[in-house]
Amino acid sequence: MRWFGFGFNAFGQICVHNELSKDEGRDTVSDVKIMNPTELHRNVDKSVCGRNKCLKTSQIRASWSRRVWLHVDGDSCVCLAGFGGTSVVDSSGCTDTVLSETHLTLAFSDRIESWDLQKKEKTPAWSMEIQPPTDTSGPPLSLPLVPGGYIATKPPFYRSLSPHLKAKSLALGAEHAILLSATGAVYTWGLGSHGQLGHGGLTSEEEPRAVEALWGMPMKHVVTGGWHCACISDGADLYIWGWNESGQLGLPSQSLRKGHKEESSQQAADCQSASINPGGKPLEGEKDKEVFISIQAFPALLDISPSCEIRTVSCGSRHTAAVTATGDLYTWGWGEYGQLGHKNLISTDEPQCVDFFKEQKLYVVDVVCGPWNTFTAVGEEEVKLS
């Protein structure tokens, strides 16, 4: 499985900055904003990591300033890159990782460990033991889910979850969370001020609340972005809701169009429209104007034309990326750091295919977004998703 990355690279988390750039006067912008999908290289120091063959399965997670690459084969190997340099974490037996701006969390068969990335200590900041699962019928829980609850991004790390939710997967945004139950039902909680909970309003929820609009449609995959959520149904349809200020929902965004019209590429459009779309139908603007949506408070079905089955989806802070069953990658939303991979720095509210992979005849199998960048795995069609 080969990985490509594009977008925010100020800390070398996609690829290390060209050390010659300062002398040659090369443009720093192209170091910081990677517009073309660039292949990730495994650690140069092969003797430490011990890998030089193409691995079948590996996992990437990204925070704002770092990226972690977990190679899961035999003795697993965790490679960290970005702010603070490149390093290999002692981690044989690691099966899963989660990366936040402050902590790296590793899952092993018998324990979970959280390492504080801002301090160079020899022991994890926090850890807990877990029992190997007695019920081996289902697939193992993936982080941040752990038996009985989940691991949060800030203390208290362990938070319990009611067993009646039958949590199968969980995704955490900065201030909200989305949970997929074994029955295919979706629950959300946290802050709702931008419609990111999908209950039709702007109020927050302290406890997991079912997204009723999706009732009766089992989902198989749920993800969060900064202020939005996306999920894929068993029928491979993509549903999306939350804030659309940069077109991250793939719906017409007024603030995006205004930004393109008025300003040069350096200024972000700071206009924040408070127009809410509770009923799922577009707002009525003036008669001869287009209809815009700045907040989509109920899930909306997003058709990525031409209509196709969605295999997986991931969200950054303000952008979204989806992989189709035919091996194409589509991206949309905020693009000012190159995170959409369309060889420019333009944000868009219309899902666009990332031509690079088609041109290189690469078959996309997975996508993982950091807040301001995107990582894509290409490989053989039979490979399982990480």
Place this chain on the structure above:
Amino acid sequence: MTALWSKLSAVLPPNEEEFPLQFSDKVESSVVSVLQQSRRQLYSDATSTDRTLTAQIILDLSWEKLNTGTWRDVDKEWRCVYSYGCLFKVAALCREHPSADEILQGIRTCDMGLLMGAAIMDNVLQVLVQILQEEVRKSTKEEKINKKRKINKLTKYAVPRIKCPSLESFKSDYLLPLRPVILEATADHWPAFNEHPWSVEYLRSVAGCRTVPVEVGSRYTDEEWSQTLLTVNEFIDQYVLNRVSDGAKAVGYLAQHQLFDQIPELKEDIRIPDYCCLGDGDEDDITVNAWFGPGGTVSPLHQDPQQNFLVQVVGSKYIRLYSPEDTDKLYPHQSSLLHNTSQVEVENPDTERFPEFARAPYLECVLQPGDVLFIPVQHWHYIRSLELSFSVSFWWS
């Protein structure tokens, strides 16, 4: 070095060592490293592109933090980071022979820092924006303001008027019993009526290129209501003058904005009413807001948690007041967001949905320039401007 940059850099620390950058643990070390990079670039031979790029990273990241959680929970540290981002961006924009447009962008950036950030380095953004403003001050044509005064028709429901009452009589007759009253001749001494009479032309000259928040839409309870950011010039051009009289174009209102913190020059034209000393708090606890807009702006019937002196400076407003004792006839919204706002359109009530409203007693008035209306705490009030209007409100406790 350009003349402009020498003025700007004189306000900044002389070198990297004397430029403070201290943050709590809430600001991650990766973010601090970018701030340090910007500081380095400020005093080195970095290119304008590089400086702008680094500043923009700080702005983009802190903007996300400012939009995470509720506004009042946003850590002040992140607002400081945002202000530093604005500072570095302004320095990048205005360093090397900036064009007129770049200077305006610099002013806008300062304003974004003043509006959304927190004061840093002795409110350096305030100082920088005034330097930049001087560079763009331009003469404007005389705007004739309609000074027609409307006669205040006496109705039996008129808000009582009284001229300069003593502190004691105001307190015993109106403040303690929470009775509305219009204090005449109380604001007559303001420079806004004397040395610097406020007019559209005066506002343009003092604040024309400053960016302010504007509410667009007939009232804040409407679905189409939204907020946007415009310069004062743009607001005046688009929403105050050149308005289509048939009302097809949306109403714009510079409402509930602490303009006088943003533009100290205007603050010098107003005075805090003496009667505020009857309250519990300090002068610093008094919230002063500007309300500037064309005829037809509407504030729907609502109540506020503090006492209010509403001073009319330019133009006139129709105001209706209902006592909190009659709240049961005013049908407040149920949601927590709008619980202080009535569902009833005061001048066009739906008598089927709100049958009791017609039975609620009220007081009304037309507030003229120089009038000061005392709106007691929790007293319901509805306000519609009758012409171009500028009011100043003082919220105190």
